[in-house]
Amino acid sequence: MNLPSKLTLGALGAGALLTVAVLPAEYGIDPTGLGQKLGLTALAQEAGTPAAFEGEMSFNIGAYDPTAERINQSVQGLIHLEDAPFHNEVIDIEIEDYGEVEYKFIMPADTTFVYSWEVLDAVGEGVYYDFHGHPSSDDAVNYPEGFEMAYAKGEGLTQSGSFTTPFAGYHGFYFMNIEEGPITLRLNIAGYWEDSKEMYRAIKGEVVHSEEF
Known part of the structure; x- marks a missing residue:
């Protein structure tokens, strides 16, 4: 086998190892399903990998109304409205x-x-x-x-x-x-x-x- 073929096989082996073992064990990502069968995805859960965020983020801002004459809520600290010019x-x-x-x-x-x-x-x-x-x-x-x-x-x-x-x-x-x-x-x-x-x-x-x- 010539050198390029050895390099190709090595790369394929590394890619397979990443897909089958590293991703399930480290990140809980299991594209082939083998990680779960081998118990590797459980390792990621034990390591405390954060679960995907499924909540709803909220800020102290009101719904944007482009026709409003005055917006009464804004992100705290960014703007303070005054009733008279400075x-x-x-x-x-x-x-x-x-x-x-x-x-x-x-x-x-x-x-x-x-x-x-x-x-x-x-x-x-x-x-x-x-x-x-x-x-x-x-x-x-x-x-x-x-x-x-x-x-x-x-x-x-x-x-x-x-x-x-x-x-x-x-x-x-x-x-x-x-x-x-x-x-x-x-x-x-x-x-x-x-x-x-x-x-x-x-x-x-x-x-x-x-x-x-």
């Missing part, structure tokens, strides 16, 4: 030498904004910043005394990001000027909020403006 503002915040400012956005729970802030014409370290949130005075009784949630803090000249409120209340930024001399910090922000305002201002530790939350 805000888009550029806010310049002047901070005196040794000054501190807290600027907050009043927002419902599960609403979002994207933002970038930067110190204009910086010559030093920029600002110390503390991005945090806390409930309004009316909601404070539902939280531990003095509750607030920190999101980010540090020192720098700029920061960009996106944010989704974990609870309703006041969310925003505290900035402390660590430059030499007065600065302008520009906040570019777009998203959903009910109101925004400066909540606190101090110069050299002396409070010059403060509002209740």
